Amino acid sequence: MSDLYARESRSVSKMAHLRFFPQAVVGGSGAYLTGDDGRQLLDFAASWGAVSLGHSHPAVREAVNRALSDQAGASYLSTANESCVLLAEKLLSLVPERARGRVWFGHSGSDANETVARMVVAATGRPRILAFSGAYHGGTVGSMAVSGHPAQQGARAEGLTLVPYPNSYAAGSPEAAKDTALAHLERLFATEVPPEEVAAFFIEPIQSDGGMLVPPDGYFKAVEGLCRKHGILLVSDEVKVGLGRSGRFNAFEHSGIEPDIVVFGKGLGGGLPISAVVGPEAIMNHAVAFSLQTVHGNPVCAAAALAVLRAIEHDHLVENAERTGTVLRKALDRLAARQTLIGNVRGRGLALGVELVTDRVSREPAARQTALTVYRAFQLGLVLYYVGVRSNVLEFTPPLTLTESQAQEGVAILDQALADVAAARV
Numbered sequence: 001m002s003d004l005y006a007r008e009s010r011s012v013s014k015m016a017h018l019r020f021f022p023q024a025v026v027g028g029s030g031a032y033l034t035g036d037d038g039r040q041l042l043d044f045a046a047s048w049g050a051v052s053l054g055h056s057h058p059a060v061r062e063a064v065n066r067a068l069s070d071q072a073g074a075s076y077l078s079t080a081n082e083s084c085v086l087l088a089e090k091l092l093s094l095v096p097e098r099a100r101g102r103v104w105f106g107h108s109g110s111d112a113n114e115t116v117a118r119m120v121v122a123a124t125g126r127p128r129i130l131a132f133s134g135a136y137h138g139g140t141v142g143s144m145a146v147s148g149h150p151a152q153q154g155a156r157a158e159g160l161t162l163v164p165y166p167n168s169y170a171a172g173s174p175e176a177a178k179d180t181a182l183a184h185l186e187r188l189f190a191t192e193v194p195p196e197e198v199a200a201f202f203i204e205p206i207q208s209d210g211g212m213l214v215p216p217d218g219y220f221k222a223v224e225g226l227c228r229k230h231g232i233l234l235v236s237d238e239v240k241v242g243l244g245r246s247g248r249f250n251a252f253e254h255s256g257i258e259p260d261i262v263v264f265g266k267g268l269g270g271g272l273p274i275s276a277v278v279g280p281e282a283i284m285n286h287a288v289a290f291s292l293q294t295v296h297g298n299p300v301c302a303a304a305a306l307a308v309l310r311a312i313e314h315d316h317l318v319e320n321a322e323r324t325g326t327v328l329r330k331a332l333d334r335l336a337a338r339q340t341l342i343g344n345v346r347g348r349g350l351a352l353g354v355e356l357v358t359d360r361v362s363r364e365p366a367a368r369q370t371a372l373t374v375y376r377a378f379q380l381g382l383v384l385y386y387v388g389v390r391s392n393v394l395e396f397t398p399p400l401t402l403t404e405s406q407a408q409e410g411v412a413i414l415d416q417a418l419a420d421v422a423a424a425r426v
């Protein structure tokens with residue numbers, strides 16, 4: 001361990017970024033990263049879901065190389081490029097009919113959500129926005145303005161109202177979580193927040209950074225009903241859990257809803273920076289005025305995104321996320337039977353979370369043990385990260401190409417890491 005800290009002080013510490021591990025990576029292939037000491041690390045984080053096809057995927061490499069030689073000089077701003085046109089057509093075919101208008105491209109989930117936040121208020125003339133407590137929609141001022149994660153206090157928009165995300169584990173059952181969350185929303189509309197003043201409701205179809213919360217059956221269907229009744233635009237932030245990760249192409253499909261606006265990011269570029277907003281023409285036309293960025297619609301990133309979408313389809317990666325996610329989930333459930341730090345295992349497909357508690361009855365968050373587990377797993381060869389409003393949820397967002405044996409390999413390492421932390425060997 002002391003060696004690793006020595007390495008950190010020499011090199012990695014010069015980076016002004018959040019990082020969990022004191023080591024630089026020099027390469028990667030599929031679900032594995034290669035550390036600068038030659039160690040192979042199994043990557044259950046995939047750069048927080050961005051490296052959707054795994055590291056150095058041949059299809060992404062080839063598309064990027066071709067785009068660099070063919071289109072490096074192609075214009076992004078005043079003329080469109082072919083990759084973006086094709087990508088826009090493809091994305092329009094992947095969203096519900098009501099969202100099939102136009103597409104805006106950005107660089108990150110943050111700029112996409114910021115664009116939506118500004119657009120919906122301008123398009124509807126309504127000043128208010130709803131989002132969830134614990135929601136992470138980005139790190140720019142405009143996306144933090146519509147977020148509810150504790151890390152983003154102080155940046156919230158005046159017109160933002162946060163509502164609780166239904167938490168089945170905390171509430172004791174999915175039904176109780178659903179009833180409480182819906183009652184809160186209905187009370188809000190009857191008292192503090194006139195629904196006719198609300199432009200949009202930003203939803204996370206699974207609340208990932210807030211703790212990998214899976215909505216109870218029927219909850220989002222009821223939310224959709226309320227939105228339709230009051231003319232509120234439903235915005236699905238698919239940045240982290242969309243594009244196949246949940247075991248369906250769009251994560252909102254699990255809830256049987258049809259959002260008006262869909263936001264894509266992270267995995268779209270397979271690791272390259274590109275995001276997209278897809279929505280009705282009358283709303284999307286407002287994006288032009290707000291979100292002019294010099295290199296958005298970059299043909300190299302768009303080519304990578306086309307390769308990602310093609311691979312998801314041709315290699316049946318949505319099905320793989322569902323199948324391998326089930327294997328991973330079952331292995332984590334078995335771990336929970338032995339490891340008393342585990343309070344709850346949840347998620348969908350390859351978007352999974354494990355909540356750690358100091359005591360299964362009081363459910364006190366085990367934040368310190370969570371951080372130690374992540375670090376111990378890294379020492380043992382597994383890259384993980386943690387999320388949650390109380391920083392006690394291990395998050396799993398591995399590449400969609402993860403195999404069943406890699407899933408088992410990662411859980412075996414996690415098993416050892418949890419045992420070492422529980423026995424205070426770290």
Ligand code: PLP
Pocket residue numbers: 048107108109110111113136137138139204208209237238239240241265266
């Ligand atoms: N939306 C969700 C649901 C996210 O999880 C994130 C990032 O974690 C973002 C938006 C912001 O995306 P980015 O970090 O690419 O700006």
